[in-house]
Amino acid sequence: MSGNKLGGKLKWMLIELLIYAGAVFYLFPIYIIVTMSFKTKAEFADNAFRLPKSLFLDNIVEAWGKMHYFVGFFNSVQLTFFSLIGILICASAAAYGIARANSRLYNGFLIYFLTGFMVPFQMLLVPIYKLLKELGLINTKPGMILVFISTSIPFAVFLVTGFIKGVPKELDESAYIDGASKFDIFSRIVFPLLVPVLTTLTILNAMFIWNEFLLPLIYLQGEANRTIMTTLFAFKTSQYTTNWTLLAPAMMLTLLPLVILFLFLQKFIIKGMISGAVKG
Amino acid sequence: MRNKPRQSNFGYLPFVLPALLLFSLFFFFPMILSMYYSFTNWNGFSQTAKFNGLANFTLMLEDRSLIKALKNTLIICVYSILSFNVLGIGVALLMDLPLRTRGMLRMLLFLPVMLSAVVVGFVMSYIFSWDGAINRFFEWIGMNFLIHDWMGNVRTVLSTIIVTEVWQSFGFHVIIYLAGLQGIPQDYYESAMIDGAKFWRKLWHVTLPLLAPAITINVILSTIRGIKVFDSVLIMTDGGPGYATQTISLRIYKEAFVAQHTGYASAVSLVMFIVIMLISIVQLRFFRRKELQM
Numbered sequence: 001m002s003g004n005k006l007g008g009k010l011k012w013m014l015i016e017l018l019i020y021a022g023a024v025f026y027l028f029p030i031y032i033i034v035t036m037s038f039k040t041k042a043e044f045a046d047n048a049f050r051l052p053k054s055l056f057l058d059n060i061v062e063a064w065g066k067m068h069y070f071v072g073f074f075n076s077v078q079l080t081f082f083s084l085i086g087i088l089i090c091a092s093a094a095a096y097g098i099a100r101a102n103s104r105l106y107n108g109f110l111i112y113f114l115t116g117f118m119v120p121f122q123m124l125l126v127p128i129y130k131l132l133k134e135l136g137l138i139n140t141k142p143g144m145i146l147v148f149i150s151t152s153i154p155f156a157v158f159l160v161t162g163f164i165k166g167v168p169k170e171l172d173e174s175a176y177i178d179g180a181s182k183f184d185i186f187s188r189i190v191f192p193l194l195v196p197v198l199t200t201l202t203i204l205n206a207m208f209i210w211n212e213f214l215l216p217l218i219y220l221q222g223e224a225n226r227t228i229m230t231t232l233f234a235f236k237t238s239q240y241t242t243n244w245t246l247l248a249p250a251m252m253l254t255l256l257p258l259v260i261l262f263l264f265l266q267k268f269i270i271k272g273m274i275s276g277a278v279k280g
Numbered sequence: 281m282r283n284k285p286r287q288s289n290f291g292y293l294p295f296v297l298p299a300l301l302l303f304s305l306f307f308f309f310p311m312i313l314s315m316y317y318s319f320t321n322w323n324g325f326s327q328t329a330k331f332n333g334l335a336n337f338t339l340m341l342e343d344r345s346l347i348k349a350l351k352n353t354l355i356i357c358v359y360s361i362l363s364f365n366v367l368g369i370g371v372a373l374l375m376d377l378p379l380r381t382r383g384m385l386r387m388l389l390f391l392p393v394m395l396s397a398v399v400v401g402f403v404m405s406y407i408f409s410w411d412g413a414i415n416r417f418f419e420w421i422g423m424n425f426l427i428h429d430w431m432g433n434v435r436t437v438l439s440t441i442i443v444t445e446v447w448q449s450f451g452f453h454v455i456i457y458l459a460g461l462q463g464i465p466q467d468y469y470e471s472a473m474i475d476g477a478k479f480w481r482k483l484w485h486v487t488l489p490l491l492a493p494a495i496t497i498n499v500i501l502s503t504i505r506g507i508k509v510f511d512s513v514l515i516m517t518d519g520g521p522g523y524a525t526q527t528i529s530l531r532i533y534k535e536a537f538v539a540q541h542t543g544y545a546s547a548v549s550l551v552m553f554i555v556i557m558l559i560s561i562v563q564l565r566f567f568r569r570k571e572l573q574m
Contacts, residue, residue, distance in 0.1 A: 016379050094296045094300070103289050120508055122533050123532070123552070125537070127311075182292065211396035212396075229398050
């Protein structure tokens with residue numbers, strides 16, 4: 001009996017080991033970025049795969065200065081922060097309306113938002129450019145934020161509506177009988193219950209906005225306006241030949257803030273995605 | 281009596297309005313504008329656009345670079361749908377095993393999803409480049425005959441794009457499958473065990489049918505993703521060498537922003553939108569029917 005148990009344990013350990021062998025292969029590109037960042041040019045030319053011999057930090061310092069990291073970082077933080085506030089408020093309010101009214105008209109609104117899933121974004125690039133120009137919002141942060149909010153609305157409304165439909169309606173009704181207005185019910189009862197799904201939404205949209213490069217490349221031109229990713233893009237194209245030991249730390253610097261955010265919130269994101277995806 | 285619920289329904293309108301206005305102004309209205317441009321010869325900046333009927337649409341049939349792009353997009357689509365869904369289910373099954381470090385593995389799996397397309401494009405360009413990781417690895421193990429110009433050769437460059445696209449989004453699709461697997465009640469497996477069902481029978485008769493909702497959403501999302509492939513080609517190859525990695529999305533972008541054929545680009549994107557919509561509806565119908573049968 002105990003021998004059998006031991007054999008079972010061994011089997012599981014072996015399976016786990018095999019999975020990790022696969023994971024090493026899967027994560028190789030990330031390993032390359034991280035190790036390259038700490039290697040001197042000579043060390044990298046000598047062997048690209050080995051761990052760096054020492055914590056060589058000059059690359060990181062040099063990349064930080066040359067790419068003007070802080071400008072891009074600060075712009076991206078602003079864009080991400082204000083877009084997220086807009087997305088969370090607009091989407092949760094709209095989802096509350098759609099889920100609670102639950103009539104033909106409101107379901108029609110949901111379908112209207114969902115057309116956004118199917119549109120190839122290249123279709124909108126030029127018309128949005130023209131629109132922003134007409135409104136005097138081209139190459140301004142508010143313009144970019146409005147575009148980020150609008151493009152995020154379809155998925156956000158879809159996700160939160162599914163979540164609110166799972167929140168018992170009795171909660172609303174008892175508050176309604178007590179004389180609370182719809183706004184009170186939304187802001188005091190429903191909104192606090194949305195924290196898990198809004199956390200998921202925060203991460204997914206933070207990822208989208210932080211990582212997006214084509215939209216700011218077109219709608220937010222000018223060096224002072226550069227986001228973290230257009231900074232990285234410009235940094236690579238500014239180099240005469242590709243200098244990997246300088247580009248790698250630049251890449252690492254751009255993804256570090258997101259990784260930190262993710263580590264803090266990762267429990268929520270996977271859980272939230274799971275509940276959202278299956279209900280959809 | 282019928283008036284009462286109606287009245288209370290209108291009370292919800294202020295909640296929907298901000299999202300509705302923003303979406304209409306910055307998404308739906310540009311979409312309609314683009315549809316209008318697709319029947320004109322507008323170049324993107326002039327004050328006037330001349331209506332030219334279906335000229336843009338008939339031009340598409342003769343546009344050889346577009347046909348090549350369509351072919352590439354289809355190839356990318358087929359490989360990525362297969363990887364995300366067949367390999368994806370396999371990996372999700374593995375990750376669903378009662379392992380001690382499940383949480384850690386899930387986090388590692390999701391890591392590439394968080395990377396920007398710029399970062400992924402750059403690092404993959406390095407890995408596949410002439411003096412990049414793959415060729416250096418072959419040199420290291422002494423198999424020099426395998427060294428190859430992966431991104432410079434028309435015959436292998438498309439696979440580098442496929443690998444890049446699959447690698448970046450694989451974790452996303454597996455997480456959806458994992459979610460589906462966790463929704464399957466344990467008793468189903470237990471009764472299958474009592475019936476003496478082996479692994480493959482359990483997979484075929486219990487797991488896959490109950491995974492159907494996750495399969496539906498994953499197949500549709502991975503198809504849309506495949507049709508829209510854009511970032512990696514723009515960053516890694518710019519559609520080259522020659523037309524070897526042109527995709528539909530890249531063609532639209534190039535026609536609009538480089539060649540300044542905005543009318544034509546709009547027409548292509550309109551066709552693409554219709555195709556995506558049709559495919560999604562057909563897939564949804566097909567998989568929903570399967571779900572009901574089970």
